[in-house]
Each structure stands twice: as C-alpha cells, then as structure tokens.
Amino acid sequence: MRTSVSVAAFGVVAAAASAFDPLQHVNLFIGTSNGGNVFPGATVPHGMVKVGMDTDGDNFAGYDPNPLANVTGFSQLHQSGTGGAVPLSNFKLFPIPECPVNNNHFEQCLTFISGRKTLRKLLPSGLPDDFASPGYFSTNLSTDVRAELTATRRTALHRSRASSPELSIDPTTGRMLASGNYATSFGIARYNAYACVDFRGEGDGYDFSGPSEWGPYKINYPDLNGVNLLQHYYSWGSEHGGLMFFPANPNGSPSSILVRVGVSFISTAQASQNAEEIPDFDFAGVVSDAEDQWRDILNRVQVNSTGVDDDTVTLLVSLPDAYRPWRLHWRKPQMELNRTLLRRVLLQLYVFCLLLAVCACAHVTKGHLPDAIPPRMSVSSLTTAVLTTLQMSLDDPENFAHIVRGMINIQQHQGWLPEAREAGQQQFIQGGSDGDEILAEFYVKFSKYAAALNVSATDLYNALLADAEDTPPNWNLQGRQADVWKEKGYIPSDTTYAGGANTKQVSRALEYAFDDFAISQVAKMMGKTADAKKYASRAQNFHNSWNENVTLSSTSTGSGLPPNNSVVAGFFQPRFANGTWNFTDPRHCSVHDPTQSTCFLNAIRRDGFYESSPIVYSQYVPQDTAALIALQGGPDAFTARLDWIFTSSYFDPTDEPSQQIPFMYHYANAPGQSTQRSRQLIASSFNTSLNGLPGNDDSGAMASYVVWYLAGMYPLPATQQILLSSPYFPEISFTNPLLGKTTTLRTKNFVGNPTNGTGGTVFVKSVSVNGKPYKSNCYLDWDVFTSGSLVEIEVTDDIGVTCGEGKDALPPSLSTGGYD
Template sequence: MATLYRAIVCSLVFQHLPWTASAAKEDLRYVNPLIGTDNGGNVFAGASLPYGLAKPVADVAGQNTGGFSTDGSKVTGFSHMHDSGTGGNPSLGNFPLFPQYCADNIVDNCKFPITARAVYHNNHTVVSRPGYFALTLENGIHAEMTAAHRSALYRFTFPAKSAVNGDALDPLILLDLTDLWESRQNASIAIDPHTGRIKGNGTFLPSFGAGYYMSYFCADFAGARVRDSGIWVNDRAGSEPKELFVTRGFNNFYLQAGGWVTFDSPDSGEVTARVGISYISSDQACANAESEIPSPLDDFERLRTEAEEAWADKLSPIKITPGGVSSSMLTSFWSGIYRAMLSPQDMTGENPLWQSNEPYYDSFYCMWDQFRAQMPFLAILDPSALSRMVRSLLDTYKHEGWLPDCRMSLCKGWTQGGSNADVVLADAFVKNITGIDWDLAYKAMVNDAENEPLEWEYEGRGGLQSWKRLNYIPYLDFDYLGFGTNSRSISRTLEYSYNDYSLSVVGRGIGKKDYTKYLSRANNWQNLFKKDQTSYLENGTDTGFVGFLQPKYLNGTWGYQDPIACSALASFCSLTSNPSETFESSVWEYLFYVPHDMATLIKLLGGPESFVSRLDYFHTSGLADIGNEPVFLTVYDYHYAGRPGLSAARAHTYIPASFNASETGLPGNDDSGAMGSFLAWSMMGLFPNPGQNVYLIIPPFFEAAEITHPETNNTATIRNVNFDSSYRNIYIQNATLNGRPYTKSWIGHEFFTQGMTLELTLGETESDWGSRKEDLPPSLSDAVAGMDVHRV
C-alpha cells in the first residue's frame, strides 16, 4: 500500500507542476521515472539527458542495479554514471559522493566505509522528474541533482545545525573510489589543497561482459570555503598525503578508499559539487565539466530547464487524445517512452579504443532485449539517433571485427542468443533509416553468418560448422573452432534462423545474389521440431498439446528438455544459473519465435484453431513470462492465425495488470527501455515484427494517437470510433485507411513516413476483420507477401 500511495501522490504532484504551456511539456508532466524502481525493474530514476552519459542519482544498499530504488533501503552515496533496467550485477555507479557532518568537526568522527556511512532517506521527500532528482536524508541534508551530457551537478543543502546533537558543524563531502558492484581493480586520486578539486580514475569490470574499463572523474566544489582536504582508507582519514593509489585488496577484504573535503559552514547552507566524467582522461573530465557547467553556483536551474526542454523535444512527435482514460494510464505510457531514450548512451568523443569520425554509442544492454521493441520504437520517434546508433555498430565492426550483441563501458558483453545486431540492421533497412553504408552493413552481417570467432561467448556465433552442415545447432555440439557456453542449442537455432532471414532481407534489397543461401537457412528452425513430443505440468497434468521443439544430437537423434523447463512455472535459466537448451525462456515460449514464417509454424501445430488454443493455454496457464522479452511477440501472434481481436484482448490482460504507474509497475527488468517500449507500442495500437516492414494493428488504449515523423514531418493518425475508456470496446469491427476500407491486420512503415490516417471502428465482440488469408501478416512461406522486403 505504501508503494501505491507514493505512486498516487507522485501522479497528483505531476499534474500541478508549473510546466510551460507547450503540448510537449504538458505530456512531460506525466513522466514518472520512479516506475519500475522496485520489484526488479531496476530502472534508473535520476537525472539524465536523452542518451546522456552523465546519470546522477542517489545509490542505495538494496535494489541498486540502477542506483536508486524505492525499496526503503539506506542511501550509500550519489554517483554520476548508471545504466537503466539491466539485470545481473549492478552497473556503473562509479566514484560516489557522500555528504555528512563529523562530530566535533573531527574528520575521523565521520563515517567513511559504505555500510558505516549509509543513512535512511525520507520517502516523501523523493522527487524524480526528467532531468532532476532530489531527496532528503534522515540527517537533514537535502540533495538535488541535474545533468548535462558528460557532467553532473549536485546541490547539497546542509541544515544550520547537525541533526545529531544540534551543534553547528562544518560539512564534509567524501568521494569513494568504488562502483556499485565493488568491481574496482585499482584506482588513483589526487586533491588540490587550495581549491579542493578532486581528480582520479579507476579500473573496473563490466557488469555483464568480458575485460575491464577505465573511467575518470573531476570533482569541483563551490558555495563555501574549503577548510581542509585529504584521503581516507577504510575507516580512517588524514590531511596528508593528498594523493593515493589503491588496489582491490586481498580475497574478500575489499579496500575502501577515496578523498574528502571539508568546508566552513556555508552562509546559504548550500554546497555544489560539479562532477565531470570521461573514459579518456581526468583532464578531459575536467574539460567536460568546465565547458558544460561553467558557473556551478548559477547553472543548476539552467541545466534543469535545458534537460526538460530536451526531453520535451524528444516526446514531441507523439500526441495523444486520451478519451477519458485515467492519469495513471497516461503516466505509464509517457514514462515508457521516456525510458526508451535513456540508453544506449552517446559516448561520441569518449572512446579511447580507436580514432574515428563516426558516432560511438555504448550500453547496448543487450540487443537480445532491445531489438524486439525499443530500437524499432526509435525508428519512428528518433530515426536520426537510430541512424547514429547503427553507424556506431558498424564502426565497432570495422575496428573490432564483429558487430556487438551486447556492449557496455567499452567492453564486449555476453552474447545471449544469436547475432541480433543483424535484426537491428535489417529493421533499419526496411524502414529506410538514412545515412548508413548498407554494403558495409551486409559485409558485417555475412561475417556473423559465415565466420566463427575464437570466443563466441561475447561476439558472433558459435557452432557454425554444424549450422552449415547439419542445419541446426546440436545438443553437446563438437565445436573446436571457437569457445563459448555450450548450451542454448534450441534458442540459438531459432535465433540464427531469424538472423539469417534478416541477412537475406538486406542482401536481396541491395542486389546481392547470395541472399538466397541465407533465405534457405532461415528454415533451419524446423529441424528441431519433434512432432510427437508431449508436455506435462509439474503435477503430472497433461497439457494436451503434441509437437514441440527438442534438442538434437550431432548424429541426428533426439535429446530431451522438458517443454516447461525454464518457464515461469519452473527454474530460471541463464548463462550463469541453470544453463539449458533454451535461454531465459522455455521450449513452450520459443516455439512461438518464428517471426518470419508464422504460417509454417501454424501449419505444423495443426492449423489456426489448434494454434490459437495452444497460444491461449500458454498465456493462461502461468507458462508465459511477461517479465522477459521473448514473450513480447507472442501477445500478438494471434494475428497470424486470423484472430487479431485476440491479440487486443491479450494485451489488455497485461496492461495495466503487469504494466502500470506504480513503483512496482514493471513485471521484470526494463532492459534499456525494452519493457517501456513494449508498453508504449501496445498502448498506441501497433506492434512491430522487427526486421520486417510489418506493424500488427490493435485498437489504441486512447481515443487517438498521432505520430509526426521527425524527418518527413508527416503525421500518422490512429483513431478509434466508439472508444470507451472502460475498455469494453476492444475489438475492431472495420477499418479505413485514408478514408478507404482497410481489411489487413497489419500495416507498413509508410504509414508513418507518408502520414496516413487509420480509423478503427470498435465493438464489444470479436469480428471477422483481418481474418481472411489475404489480410494476414506476411510469412516466408507465402509466395507473394513473404518476399515483400521493400524499403519505404
């Protein structure tokens, strides 16, 4: 109840903020960055620009993967770099600051180690808005923060007297040479005794990848006279020396160390901390801060306003006619869109690994999550940014030899399934994202399909000998060309099939004759379909369905994986825990992952009626894991069986039950805005089949949605007739496109670029709209529609 109460209060506060009267800023008031900060959403709640590198927020001791959580745990510091929505180990959180008082103004009376200094905050004081975050600690210190692109600005307001004993004390701000994961290998720090400027660097480990990275900082303070400074190690501090080099420590004894500055009690009570960050050098971190925040005492409100304006501009292509829906539904919608533009982070000019004039983006975390909804969303909302991201992927290929599948902090992240940058490229191609060298893109995709890297756990694909010879990835494959986690044979087979389909799309589109080879490989998924395989629940109940994917050995004989294993009814399966032949998903769920040839899948499963029955069982039995990305397309797979109305009904079972405006309002990790994008697409009434020029149509959750394409400046409109905000009328009875009858259950990207109007007449019961064979979304096995890979 406390979480729900805070969500309601936050929503009411947003509705009375003194925003500028522009439409975009009116929408911005509905963004609540606290959604998903509890219950495993791991959302970043702090201040950031769109795709910004600097991301300041309060870090807590509890659910701190994204830094801050509304779980009520203690605040341990305020750090300047974060990722949003990721799973696994906490990401970034490098070089946190922590303000406090020292009893009797004796530095050694302050608390330096993380657990000793941690303090509760008052929940009702938390304010989180685009470009701004604030809270008040239990000791009375009020912390506010905002961000430029590569630097953060904090404003700490100290009470006139200590909350501990009422004495007038001088404040201290420490800087800790650590990160949220405590992965630091070594670090250096230096304090200027005259100005209090702290500079330093550290070597850290990526939270979901291989190798290490170095990051740098430069911290300046203003608002009060610097009284003293020095370093601290473990629980003791000293004014001398002013420099320190620290290693990790031995075994479990993690050395805690950093620097500190004390100030005379400020007249205004405020001390600002400006922190520049860089991956190049401490000097560049200082230069970033000085150029972006030249006057720390005066720039706070300017930065905050500029951040609001930047976010309002990014939201401006979309306009909603609510039609009486609740403010919480609007908050869910706009917050989901906001989270889609927190990552990847624009690190152009901050890449020390190679020299290039191309953009560099980082925190693709991971494309296995992002390609399904988040990156296709940018194709309509911010195509110029998507172009820069794709160019960055291709530049990474040029300099490192492979398209990344997952990347963070300059490091190669673990590959979760296939080479899913291929799907990102194909999606950009069919949607005519400009500024991309498509010959280079095709070369990079062919490299994924033909060449096996030595270490395919973090780039490319493994098992390519078997893939080419046997046309599937075998269970317990014999692979001596490269090395990786020898698991996921089922999910990799399905993903490789779609990766090769994506390659054929680009190849055919730019006139490459060998595209037919990859089009043929796109059928390989069928080689793991065992038509007589049954499935039982854990209590022995027969699910009643026959025909499932199963692992297959090198010699062509069948292995076995329980179809319900790795589902929401069984144990979670990942690379590190319980590795199986499907990744983070079950055989039940992966069975529906044939995005390019659903017609063949439906035929294998006994036809449309049997397929719908199986899909219903999957979603109603507890097998479906709505908290993980592979489930997304299954919500809309009814379209391919001629039942688009059931896709609409299924979307309404998950929204708002699993996606809502509370702090626990996400069913799983947001994964760089993937969950938010799924929500936003669904509420707008379209869902992409990424890598294809296909958007599946359901009625929007609003009376109307308008999307103005940022490059063509044409406005696409989806309008409901007979809309009711109680959602009784959720079934399309008939439709018109630009005033003419429209019977297809899908539409292409030209809807956005040309600015069409789709009007949907709704009713309370399912109709036969979109049910004819000629109205179904295209499949590869369809001789006509399946070859439609045209660009728009």
C-alpha cells in the first residue's frame, strides 16, 4: 500500500512554500487497521456514493490492509468507522480476466464470492499495492487486473485494466438495472437500494455494440443469454447478480473498461438519472472534479508548518473523515444502474432477496434536484456526529445548514429528529436525543443567517420540542423516553415501560439533561424566556442521579488509588422508581471491572451505563461542570480525581464518553493540565500508521477529535464558547465562506511540540484578540470567529498557568450564571 500517496487535511504554509497542494499531505489509510474501520475509497465531501474495495477481512468499511485479505468486489456504498455489523457494501462489481474452467465457458465461470475472490499484488514492503487520494482509489489484483475508482455525489465510475489485451473493453449500449432489499447494520430496519450500470471501452479502436455473452447468475450458476433474475430460482440469503463477457480489442492495443454506476435509495429510474452526473465517462475529469471539491473544503483551514514534524501535519488527514460521514441523499428522485461490462465483469448484488433486471434502457437526461427538497442522511450516530458538525460551524456552515434542513424534514415526516441512520433508515439510538444538540449548535452559531440558509427557526424549534416533550412509540429508534423523564427527572432502573428497552438509564438521563440544556439556549436566543428557564431547570436533573454515598477505596481491587486508605466518594448511579438507590460498581465496564463486563447494546442490561464506566460518566456534565466540581469536593479534589482517572487507565481513548475529560481541568482553573493531558493523548493513541486510531473512527468522531486537539481547541456544543489550549502549529487559520471572515490563532513564541506530550513550552500564559488582552486564557467566544480576528497566544513552560484573573476567566457553567 502506497501510503506516500496522501490525502491532505489542511492547507500548509511552510516557510518557503508556494502553490501548496493540500491533497499531497494526507494518508487515507490511517486507521484502516486495528479496529479503526476507516474507509479509504473514493468519495466527494458529503457524497452519497462512497465507492471502494471490499475484502473478506475484518474492516467493517470493506477495505482491509492485511495482505492476506482477499478482494471480493468493488461496491458503491460504504460507511466509515462504524461498529455493529458490516454496513452497506451494495452492488459489487468484480473484474474477471478469465474463467479458468472449461476453456472460459460462460456457464462455468466462478461467480460466487468464495470462488472468484483474489489477493492483491504486493509492494516490496509486503503491503498490498493500493493507492488512495481524495476522490480516487486504485489497486492491482493478483489476476493482473488494475482497478481504479472515482465518484461524484451520487455516481461511481470504475476503470479496469489488464495486462492482457483480451481484458480490454469496448463501450456498449447495454444497461443493467438492479435493485435489492438489505438489512441495516445497527438496527431492525431494511432499506431498498437501486443501481444503474453502464459500460464503455477506453482505448485506441476499442468499440463494441454490446456484450458477446451475458446472463444472470445465482451463487455459482450463470444462465447464458438470460435477461432477468426471474428466469432463475432465487432465494433469500443467496448471491445473485449478472455476468457479461465482452470482446477483446481487435487491434490488440492496451484498453480499459469504464463502468459507470448510478445509485439511488428511491428507484432504478432515479439511479439512471443520477448516473448522468457522469455523462461522458471522463475518468480523469471526475477525479479532477473530486479533487477540486476536497481542495475547496481543505483549504479553508491553513496552517504554518514551520518547526512542526511531518507526522503532525499528516495527522490532519483526519479532517476529510469529518466530511465523509454525512451521506446526503434526496427524499425524491435518485439514481439507477447501467449495463455494459468489461470482457468478464461481474456485477455482484449481494445480501438477501435481490431482483436484478438486465434490459435496454432509454437515455435519461441529467436532472436538477431543487434545493427546496432537503436530503435524507446516513450517519452512524448523532452522538458521534456532534464533533463533526461543530467543526462545520467553523468552515462549512452551508452544508451544515443542509444537514439541519434534512433533519427537520425527517422530524416533520416521522415525528422526531433522526438519531442513528443508515441509508435513510432508523437504527438503534446509543444515548439521548442528540439531534437536539446539532440543531441547537446551528441556531446558536448562525441564528442571524438561518433564513438566508433556508432554515426555518420556527420549524427548528418545533423539532426540538417534539424530542423534549413527546414520547415516541419506540424510543430505541428515535426521540427519548420523555414522559418518564419529565415525571421523575431520571430513568428508573426497575420499571419496564412499553416503547423501548429498559437499559442505559443513567447514561441516557445524563444525555437528556444536556439535550435540554441545548434547547434552553435556543429558547433564550429566540426570546422564549419561560421555555429557556424550564429547559435550563431540566438540564439540572443530573443531580437526581448523583449518589454521594457510593465510594471506591484503595482497598478495592484495581482501584488505582494510593495504598493509604484513599477514598473517592460520589458517583452517578441508577435508582429505582420509588426514589431509592440501585447500585452499580463504579469500576463496571472499565479495565478494572472485577466481572469483566461490557456495556454495549443489550436489552437485558440493567447496570445503567453504555460503553463506559460510572467513573467516566461521573465526569459528564458539560452544561454545568462548576456544579460537578462542587459535588466532587472542590477544585483540588476534582483535579485529583481527573488525575486518578488517567493514571489508573479508567480514561478510554477508544470511545466518545471519555473524550471531553482531558479538557475538564480548565473548569478547575488548571488549563496547563488540560494541555498536557490532551497532548499526551495524541502522542500515545494517535499516529499516521494503519493502526493510527485507538478505536473505530465512529463516522468521523475520532477524526474531528484529533483535528480539534491539534488546533488547540475543544468545542462546547450549543454554546457561544470554544475551549482554548495551544495549537500544534505556530499559526492556524479558519476561513468561513458564509461570513467571508478568516480567524487566525498565532502562537507568539512557538518552539515546537514535545514528542511524548509532556512538558514543553506549550502552556497558555496569555491571550490577546486583535491586539487587546482577552478576558480568558481558557476559551474564546464565538464572536471572535464571526468577526474575523487575530488571536495571539503567548505560551510558557510553566504548567501551573491559570485561566486569568477576571470574573469571566473560567469557562461558563449553568450554576454560575455563565449562560445567562
């Protein structure tokens, strides 16, 4: 794998740089191994199509860098960085140079996956000969076939080349239409997908009027001259598809086969229309256009890399992942699949019941989809998407508005805001109604521009109220358990209610509280004083889950506390419907859990927490960390608890519940500790290798997390504040195209970054904005970015720096009036 072919994340301004191309500084293969599940294939920012290679390896995104993993096909739809089951990977294409059975007889061709799969050629390093850059992917198969992929928003373009002339392909007038019904990867829903595939030859004199042989197949039984799967006995769970042979180039010159695949979640007619996004089969032109789209996004952030190691610059490859998870697709018209395959090209329509029709199809002119029709979307979980949309606030507000419109549209049709979605279908919610945070983030940041961005403030607020006040028929899939939350201010652990699983009671309650805080901020900006007070009060419901009498002492196995009878007192805990307390060991679901339990999705779990321990969740009150500090005994006890969480390995860099913890020292007036912990995290858990992510990317959450840390900031959703540390670069700038403003963070005395994240001249001593001392060394208000400012950061080697001296120096909290 040629990791030297990088995909850049940021524009980099080196000391003597000119005409810098950001696309040359990113490695898309970071995190494709070790459970990162990153997708390195071809797509455009927010593209519906994510065309890439599928293997029989372990990566849920299809691609696996393991040289022993076989290639099983090249499919049009993928997710990046998710767990659960393998998602999407629909409409696999597979180039077959020859059928090694019975002299290439059509009906003896091996079409089923286990028969056709093949290894890749290897580089001298022993890695597969794969290449990836923004909007492009290629690989060399052991069968001497070179496969190349590129994409527009809703259409994939494949190119297959072979060293033997007989694999060359001619353009065909045939078209293959396909559709299938598939299971989602993290829920009970199923979705329909449609494709339209056209083929064309590329090369001197390579022209043909149609395939020489064709037919549908089931598993390993091609049916010569068949035109429809109805001519087969097909069943659920089988492999079905179509196989075509094409003539060799008569002049023997090198040739390629181009395969255009339009995809839709609506109909084959819409797939056909979407395929016309590539009317001329211009592979190089599509690659170039995709690169231009990525440059436009990536160049909105510029960094000066003087004195910064190359790996730190390359880590910014995370940025494209922040723009890949949001797959936007329209409620109406979409696309289809064409026909015209290479000499031996296999269209694999895999998973469950599938209807494949091969027929002539009228030419469909390119259609324009009106902006008034908002898109549906695919994203792993809105819990993980919050970080990506916060990043979009800085540099991509127009697409952010597009996402918000789509979410509101879904609420208007389905009653509640979407949470975990795949191919437009509901999947299992992991936490609260976190779509609230995304809508609130948009409105708090861009309320003045909402109308211009075609976002109705009234509709936005009504969507928030639907989540807050109305209980859905199934809160496993949308909304929240609103009736019980409103009645008790917590979720009882001993009562089963119709409408959803009685699990995750404490972690859901903590997220519900923050969701209500987000709504309170929108209500306040809209002048809805009573609502703002009501939801701010509900945001304080985290107190109802705090049990000060639960303790963990140094005598507890694996506690990590000093052996001097140390005690940590007070944790969030489950409680019964009658108000008395249930008990969950604070170590539960941590590396020190005596029972070695996990806290993943399971309907019979009654421990109250999801994907992390009570120790970690007991640090989650982002709307009122000042109150949390008081509950935990004051600033000194609070920072001591944070230290213990890190030194005893309760902090888990692989999952979202821990992500805010490194920056929590800010609220105890110890920002130097936040800076050191966050830098130690980057040094120990993230790198530019295939194993460069500590866990799965979760649809861009990990990628955005890294970008924020490298930029020296951490976002506070649905607020006007961004926490501040020191950037990894002497200068980093963000351009907001909507506002036409650029904000630059400049480190006045930058001397580099400590290799292991410890020590160094990186601790923020003072901050000025446009030449004037700023009120805090710990955060920036949003107006710093809307006005376009120069933020100058003076750093020191003294870890004991503070947030400053004024009344507004500490980051805001509800209980201190910081959000009044």
